[in-house]
Amino acid sequence: MQAHEIMITHVYKVKETDTVRSVIEKFIEHGISGLPVVNDRNEIVGYISDGDIMRYIGKNTDIVIDSFYYINVIKGEEFEERARKILDLNVMEISKTRVIKVAWNEEIDKIAAILGKRKIKKLPVERNGVLVGIISRGDVIRNTFKSIL
Helix, strand or coil, rough: EEHHHHCCCCCCCEECCCCCHHHHHHHHHHCEEEEEEEEEEEEEEEEEHHHHHHHHHCCCEEEEECCCCCCCEEEEEHHHEEEECCCCCCCHHHCCCCCCEEEECCCCHHHHHHHHHHCEEEEEEEEEEEEEEEEEEEHHHHHHHHCCC
């Protein structure tokens, strides 16, 4: 089984010129946690996830964990203030630019290995350098086991 046989072809994405606000809006509207970032030719130039946003919001905050495992903020702005500031940033300021992706004809066993070893949730799929789909861990599991069960 190959990527094009199991991928989702209706891919939510953002353009490299978009702001983080548009990313968050898509996360909320579609109940998703990551998006490919594309240029005007629909080539994958980045990937942004909820984890990237969390790391950015928390990057200027030091924490310590006391003996009771409570997290205490030592310095930094208030959380909501940091969250508001991120909304107007360009998506490329916090997205990953070294994107792990697969070709449209990649075999499912390699896709499963990449998702498992890299501990990522989704893989963009490209054909001739252009985004054509996305594959999640759930897609691999469902398609692998529906023929076995």
